[in-house]
Amino acid sequence: MQAGRAASLAALLACCAVLPVILPRDTFQFTIVLSAGFAGFAVALLLEAGLLSFGHALFYGIGGYTVAALSPLVSHFAVVLILAGAIAGAVTAVLTGLFVVRYRGVFFAMLNLAMAMVAYSILLKSYNLTGGSDGLVVDVSGIVGAQLSPQAFGRWLFYFSLGSALLLGAVMRRYLRSPAGWALGAIEDREIRVEYLGISANRVLLQAYTLSGFLAGLGGAISATAVGHVAPDAVYWTTSTEFVVIAVLGGRGVLGPFLGAALYELLSISAAQYLSNSWQILLGAVILLVIRFARGGLSGLVNTCEAMLWPDRMRERGLPRGHIR
Amino acid sequence: MTGVAVLEAQHLHLGFGGVRAVDDVSLSLAAGEFLAIIGQNGAGKSTFLNICTGYLRPDSGEVRVGGRSILGLKPRAIAKIGIARAFQHPQLFLQRSVLDHLRFAVSAGRAGFWRPFHPLASAALADEVVGLLGLCDLELVAELPAGAIPEGSRKLLDVAMALALAPRIMLLDEPTSGVSSAEKLGLMTRLVGALRARGVSAIFVEHDMEVVARFADRVAVWVEGRLLRVGSPQEVLADPDVKARVL
Amino acid sequence: MFWQVVSATIDGVTSGATLFLVAVGLSLIFGVLKVLNAAHGSFYAIGAFTAAWAWGVIGAIGLPTYCIYPCLFVSALVVGVLLGPPLERLLLRWTFDIEPATRRENLQLLATFAAFLMLEDAQKLVFGTSPYYSGGALGLLGATRIGGLLHTNYQLLLVPLAGVVLLALRIFLRRSRIGRWMIAVAADAEMASAMGIRVGPVRVLSFTLGAVLAALGGALASPTVGVSIGIGADMMVLSFAVVAIAGLGQIEGAVLAAVIIGIAHSLAVFFLPVLSTVAPFLIMLLVLLVRPIGLFGPVRQRSI
Numbered sequence: 079m080q081a082g083r084a085a086s087l088a089a090l091l092a093c094c095a096v097l098p099v100i101l102p103r104d105t106f107q108f109t110i111v112l113s114a115g116f117a118g119f120a121v122a123l124l125l126e127a128g129l130l131s132f133g134h135a136l137f138y139g140i141g142g143y144t145v146a147a148l149s150p151l152v153s154h155f156a157v158v159l160i161l162a163g164a165i166a167g168a169v170t171a172v173l174t175g176l177f178v179v180r181y182r183g184v185f186f187a188m189l190n191l192a193m194a195m196v197a198y199s200i201l202l203k204s205y206n207l208t209g210g211s212d213g214l215v216v217d218v219s220g221i222v223g224a225q226l227s228p229q230a231f232g233r234w235l236f237y238f239s240l241g242s243a244l245l246l247g248a249v250m251r252r253y254l255r256s257p258a259g260w261a262l263g264a265i266e267d268r269e270i271r272v273e274y275l276g277i278s279a280n281r282v283l284l285q286a287y288t289l290s291g292f293l294a295g296l297g298g299a300i301s302a303t304a305v306g307h308v309a310p311d312a313v314y315w316t317t318s319t320e321f322v323v324i325a326v327l328g329g330r331g332v333l334g335p336f337l338g339a340a341l342y343e344l345l346s347i348s349a350a351q352y353l354s355n356s357w358q359i360l361l362g363a364v365i366l367l368v369i370r371f372a373r374g375g376l377s378g379l380v381n382t383c384e385a386m387l388w389p390d391r392m393r394e395r396g397l398p399r400g401h402i403r
Numbered sequence: 404m405t406g407v408a409v410l411e412a413q414h415l416h417l418g419f420g421g422v423r424a425v426d427d428v429s430l431s432l433a434a435g436e437f438l439a440i441i442g443q444n445g446a447g448k449s450t451f452l453n454i455c456t457g458y459l460r461p462d463s464g465e466v467r468v469g470g471r472s473i474l475g476l477k478p479r480a481i482a483k484i485g486i487a488r489a490f491q492h493p494q495l496f497l498q499r500s501v502l503d504h505l506r507f508a509v510s511a512g513r514a515g516f517w518r519p520f521h522p523l524a525s526a527a528l529a530d531e532v533v534g535l536l537g538l539c540d541l542e543l544v545a546e547l548p549a550g551a552i553p554e555g556s557r558k559l560l561d562v563a564m565a566l567a568l569a570p571r572i573m574l575l576d577e578p579t580s581g582v583s584s585a586e587k588l589g590l591m592t593r594l595v596g597a598l599r600a601r602g603v604s605a606i607f608v609e610h611d612m613e614v615v616a617r618f619a620d621r622v623a624v625w626v627e628g629r630l631l632r633v634g635s636p637q638e639v640l641a642d643p644d645v646k647a648r649v650l
Numbered sequence: 651m652f653w654q655v656v657s658a659t660i661d662g663v664t665s666g667a668t669l670f671l672v673a674v675g676l677s678l679i680f681g682v683l684k685v686l687n688a689a690h691g692s693f694y695a696i697g698a699f700t701a702a703w704a705w706g707v708i709g710a711i712g713l714p715t716y717c718i719y720p721c722l723f724v725s726a727l728v729v730g731v732l733l734g735p736p737l738e739r740l741l742l743r744w745t746f747d748i749e750p751a752t753r754r755e756n757l758q759l760l761a762t763f764a765a766f767l768m769l770e771d772a773q774k775l776v777f778g779t780s781p782y783y784s785g786g787a788l789g790l791l792g793a794t795r796i797g798g799l800l801h802t803n804y805q806l807l808l809v810p811l812a813g814v815v816l817l818a819l820r821i822f823l824r825r826s827r828i829g830r831w832m833i834a835v836a837a838d839a840e841m842a843s844a845m846g847i848r849v850g851p852v853r854v855l856s857f858t859l860g861a862v863l864a865a866l867g868g869a870l871a872s873p874t875v876g877v878s879i880g881i882g883a884d885m886m887v888l889s890f891a892v893v894a895i896a897g898l899g900q901i902e903g904a905v906l907a908a909v910i911i912g913i914a915h916s917l918a919v920f921f922l923p924v925l926s927t928v929a930p931f932l933i934m935l936l937v938l939l940v941r942p943i944g945l946f947g948p949v950r951q952r953s954i
Contacts, residue, residue: 184898
């Protein structure tokens with residue numbers, strides 16, 4: 079990564095790191111933004127290959143329910159619980175992916191939706207196992223063993239999430255620059271060519287789908303831990319569409335979805351105060367504006383600014399000039 | 404005919420809604436041979452290549468590679484057997500750079516492809532990529548997105564990607580269309596030279612008879628889905644019947 | 651028990667009738683514009699709201715109650731014609747030139763989804779958040795006893811009505827000039843344009859016709875259900891399930907699929923309520939598992 083970008087990223091991280099100190103009562107909100115960012119990134123990852131999933135709440139919810147199920151056993155090890163949630167998301171993704179990656183376009187979108195809704199029904203009706211519509215309580219009070227006060231726990235959970243975002247961000251960035259990750263964009267562009275090179279597009283997509291499930295599961299696990307509760311609406315289609323909006327708002331790359339999550343959270347908080355009956359009108363309008371005039375989302379806007387200010391940087395990154403979705 | 408047949412098509416039939424695109428075609432490609440296919444547009448030449456690469460299934464007939472039938476195999480499996488194809492209309496990733504195309508194509512056959520942290524732009528493949536750039540005259544446009552380069556370069560990129568697979572058999576669909584006539588011969592000389600050096604057998608569909616005369620070992624003449632004649636370039640190009648119906 | 655099954659089946663077929671109307675609209679829009687209209691459920695809902703509101707107005711003004719029947723059709727027409735063209739213009743017209751196809755489809759899906767979101771709130775603002783009931787319109791035509799259980803004649807009439815619409819649609823598509831244009835654009839828009847057909851207006855017309863059909867489904871269904879916020883979303887998923895099972899773009903196949911879904915839903919409500927919301931999804935998953943392009947889907951070849 080070049081010096082300029084690294085510096086901006088470091089500055090951003092530093093700002094994030096002091097947030098719980100400056101605004102301690104909003105720490106919970108920031109953690110939620112991070113968890114939504116993970117889920118949005120999960121959707122954005124598949125969008126690289128042109129696959130739009132309207133059912134990613136499935137993995138998000140399973141991450142949350144896994145934490146809820148295991149929390150009585152390891153209530154002081156949030157790290158373990160959250161990791162378990164992420165893995166549960168990945169496993170679910172592999173199992174459903176085997177079926178779903180054979181589809182493209184609207185079928186892919188709708189099949190994901192269908193699977194999430196089936197899960198919703200199951201979670202809703204299995205009262206004994208999942209608490210039905212009441213959901214399950216998540217009682218976690220320690221990150222790596224020691225019991226913490228609720229405030230301290232909230233703070234450390236945020237730092238853990240931030241650290242995970244950094245780590246996974248770096249990992250996913252490498253993945254997207256590897257042949258299998260690069261193949262995602264190639265599949266969207268000209269899938270037949272990929273096949274003619276002897277590469278199985280479905281296998282590439284299954285790999286991405288599994289990673290996507292991991293990330294969404296992680297988001298759901300963090301969210302459940304922060305909120306202290308998980309309910310079937312975690313897998314409802316409205317949750318899935320939130321993630322789609324976040325992915326669209328945020329744009330490509332690793333940072334994009336997190337920016338998108340922050341923007342989405344900001345919009346929904348302001349709307350709750352001023353526009354409670356027309357929040358969806360605002361949301362719809364924002365989506366239309368973004369897809370029409372700023373298709374790269376926030377990260378695209380960042381790229382445009384960067385390209386205007388420092389035109390040589392784009393070439394160094396290996397991207398042709400003006401390469402914006 | 405010299406040598407063993409590496410690719411053999413027997414009695415292929417394929418019809419599309421009343422049109423016989425491929426009508427009882429039998430053709431074989433010998434090892435190391437360069438077979439040119441000529442014929443008017445719409446005669447079924449690309450369809451034949453589509454069948455040989457598993458993109459279309461014939462209504463009846465057989466295609467064998469090294470004795471084994473390849474019918475029913477998908478394009479992916481056929482690419483793995485060692486048959487590579489360049490298209491009439493280049494199939495490229497228009498947003499991505501030429502360089503990335505080649506890096507991707509070169510990685511495609513290697514084991515490192517599936518390693519998640521192995522960068523696309525790794526040094527290990529650089530030599531091959533640079534070699535391909537030079538061979539197909541793409542050095543000047545290497546950094547540009549594929550959608551922004553001229554038609555001729557796009558065709559060459561398509562060819563280069565096929566070459567990157569290090570195939571045993573190459574199927575080229577009008578490889579030099581879009582390239583200026585001044586450069587055609589030079590390019591074909593380099594291409595054919597590289598293929599012969601690697602012992603690759605090739606079928607190429609071509610409209611430029613000069614290219615055909617110079618580089619083809621044998622020529623197959625395609626008229627309305629059927630093979631009119633197969634023979635050496637001298638015989639075929641002098642044949643009055645061929646001249647009348649094709650040239 | 652047997653008669654209960656019969657009754658549930660009849661309920662399924664009659665609800666399948668309105669489901670068919672909505673699904674056929676969705677299929678038409680997909681066939682001609684190649685767009686999955688995520689706002690399609692909204693047309694249904696708005697059609698239902700308008701019809702239910704009209705019922706209230708009829709009562710308030712003191713008109714004879716049978717006026718509701720022509721009002722149902724008028725509501726549907728008005729809703730479809732008022733909403734269709736502007737939405738097509740705003741949401742879709744700028745997308746048709748985008749390549750590659752996958753990106754275009756996703757953008758269209760997102761655009762229509764954004765419209766769905768906006769229309770949901772718009773419904774709240776225009777019609778309020780309390781449910782509308784126009785059940786009175788249901789009983790006006792009397793009822794029939796089948797196997798000991800009563801079915802309203804209104805519901806029973808929905809089936810032949812749907813049949814009439816299907817027939818009319820078929821004749822329109824095959825015999826009229828515009829209908830044949832629609833079929834041509836659906837088969838190959840580029841070719842149709844080259845033949846001189848004006849693709850843009852055909853698209854607007856098809857979208858509007860699809861909207862009218864969905865709104866008609868909503869208007870006709872409004873006496874049988876409580877019209878409230880959220881029926882649009884439910885119907886969207888159901889109609890997609892029908893279209894997915896039948897095969898995208900299949901008009902006649904949608905009849906069978908709508909009936910299957912309708913009956914499955916009905917039987918589930920009756921015998922296995924646990925499965926009732928999930929039944930359409932399950933059937934869709936099952937069908938697509940076995941036959942990915944739908945029961946009657948076309949097998950297309952792309953040429954390279």
